[in-house]
Amino acid sequence: MKAKVYITLKKGILDPQGKAVQQALQSFGYEGLEGVRVGKYLEINMKDRSKTVAEREVREMCEKLLANTVIEEYRFEVD
Secondary structure, rough: OEEEEEEEEEOOOOOOHHHHHHHHHOOOOOOOOOOOOOOEEEEEEOOOOHHHHHHHHHHHHHHHOOOOOEEEEEEEEEE
């Protein structure tokens, strides 16, 4: 079983890394960019769990360690 976790900054939180990427892309000639946000993507392989248990565990992982829930939001998929 694989969990795919996506972590991004909440709206309204400044993203200096995203701004730097946007400026770099514009310097390469990519015009008309309205914004770039940088986040994290994780794949977690799990075995011997039901989908319900895996979802609960991934949610706990995000809340306890993977995401800073003060400034970040997360979503995940379990296959």
